[in-house]
Amino acid sequence: MRQKRLVSFLVALGVGIVVFFSLAPFLWQIITSVKPANEIFSRPVRYIPSHIDLSAYVKIFSRHPFARQIANSIVISCAGTFLCLAASSLASYALSRLRIRGGRGFLFFLLFLSLFPPVVLIVPLYEMVSAFGLMNNWLALIVPYAALNVPFATWVLTSFFRQIPEALEDAARVDGLSRLGILLRIILPLSAPALATTAILVFIFCWNEFLFALTFMTRATSRTVPVGIAMLSGASQYEIPWDQISAATVLTTLPLVVFVVLFQRRIVEGLTAGAVKG
C-alpha cells in the first residue's frame, strides 16, 4: 500500500514537472502582458503584478498595424488550407482508389521531397514572386503554403480513404452516381473527420510559417502575425516593447490554445497517422 502511494506520488510529481515545463514560458508572457510598465523593468523580477494593466493590449492595436496582420494571417491560412485540401483530397482519391501505375511510388516521392528544408526553395521562389509582381500580395503565401502541405495532406488522406469500404462505392455506382458524384457525395462526406484532422494541422502550419512570410511580405501592413511580432523591435535594440510583444503573443496564441485543447485527439491522430500506420 505504501509503495503504491509512493508510485502515484512520483507520477503526479513527474506530470507536474512536465506540465510546468510546457506551460511556463507561455505563462510568463501572460504575466508580462498585464504588468504595469514600470514593473516590467524591475530588479529583482516581480512575479505577481501589483495590479492588472491592459494598456499593452491597447498599444499593440493603436501603434502597430496588428489588426491588419491578424486579418492577413486569417485570410492566408484559411485560403492556403482550403487550396491544399482541395488538391490533396482529389489526389488522395486517385491514389487510394483508382489503380494507377506508380501511384505508391508517387506517394513516396512526395513524402521524400517534403523532407528537404524549405529554405532551399527560397531563391527561385523569390525570383518568381518578384517576376509576377506578387510581393506583398496574399497569393505569394497562399500558393506556397498550399503546395508545401500537399505531400503531408495527401499522405494522411490517402491512408484514411483506404479505410472506407469499397462496397459503398459499388452501391452508389449501381444507383447511377457518376465517378465525380461518388467522390463528392460519398467519399468526402464520409471522410469529414479525416478532412477536419488534416485541415487543423495544415492550418497550424500556415499560421506559424515564418520564412516565406518574412521574404515575400516586406511592408508592415502585409505581414503575417509571426513576422509582425518578430519585427516589433523598437527603434533600437534597447527599445524593444516587451509589454506589447507579450500582449501580441497572448492574443495570437490564445486561439491556438483553445484549438489544441478542443482538437487534442485529432492533432495526435493526424500527426501520427502517416508515420505509424503507414
Place this chain on the structure above:
Amino acid sequence: MKRRKGLTDTQFAYLLLLPAIFLFGLVILYPVARNVYLSFQEKSIATGMVERFVGLKHYVKILTTDLRFRQALGNTVYFTVVSVAIEFILGLSFALLLNLSFRGRNFARASVILPWALPTAVMAMAWRWIYHDVYGVANDVLLRLGILKEAVAWLGQHPLAMHAAIFSDAWKTTSFMALMFLAGLQSIPQDLYAAASIDGAGIWGRFRHITLPLLRPVMVLALLFRSLQAFAVFDLIWVLTQGGPGGTTETLSVYLYSYTFRYLNLGYGSALSMVIFGLTLVIIFVILLFRKEEVELG
C-alpha cells in the same frame, strides 16, 4: 458530369492528380530545377541581375575558401546532434509518463502539445525576453536558487547563446517526439507485458525487451523527421540571435538566407541550396540505415 463518363479510370485518376501536381511542380519541383541551373550562374546585384555562366565557381568557393559556410555547417551539426539527443530522451520520458493512467491525463497531453502548436517565431520572441540579460526571468530564477552568482548574457556570448537556442528548441519540439512515441507505445499489445510479468520480468526487463524493440520503427521515424527539421532550423535562430554573436549560432539556413538577401546573390544562394540539399540527402540515407532489421508493426 455526363461528359466525364467518356474518360477511362486512368485518365480520370490523372485528372484528379493534376491540381496537386501543378502546385507541387510550381512551388517545389521547378525551384529545385531552377536551383541547379542558377548554381552555375553569376546573378546578383553586383552583375545587375544579369545571368552569366560561371561553371563550378560557386561550388569551389563553398567547399574551399568559404569559412563562414564551414562555421555554419559546424554550428548546424552541433545544434542538430545535441538538440535531437535531448529531445529524444525527454520525448521518450514524457511519452512513458503520459502513457500511464492518471487523473487529468487529457489536460497534461494538451499542455505537452502546446509548445509544438505555437508559432516558433513568436515563442522565440518569448524566449528572448526570458533570456534578457538584465530583466530576464532565467537569470532571476537561477540567481535566487544560488545556481548563478551574477547575471549572464544568455544570447550575447559564446557558447552560451548556442546552448540557449538548443534549450528553446528542446522546449519547442520535445512534444513532437513525445507524441510519436506515445502513438508507438499505444500500438504495443498489452498482453505482451502481462506474459513477460508472468515470466518474472521486472519493469526494466519489460522496457528493454518489449518496449524498446517494438518502439524501434517509431524511433527511427521520429529521429528522421526531427533531425531534418533541426538541420533546417531557421525561425528560432533568426529571431533569437540572427546568428550572433559573431556567427556562433549561425546555421546553414540562416547563412543561406542572410548571404543571399544581403547582396541578392542568387547564383551563390542557389549553389548553397544545392549543397544543403545534398547534405540533407546524406542525413536521410544515414538514418534509414538504422531501419535495416526493423520489426514490422501490424
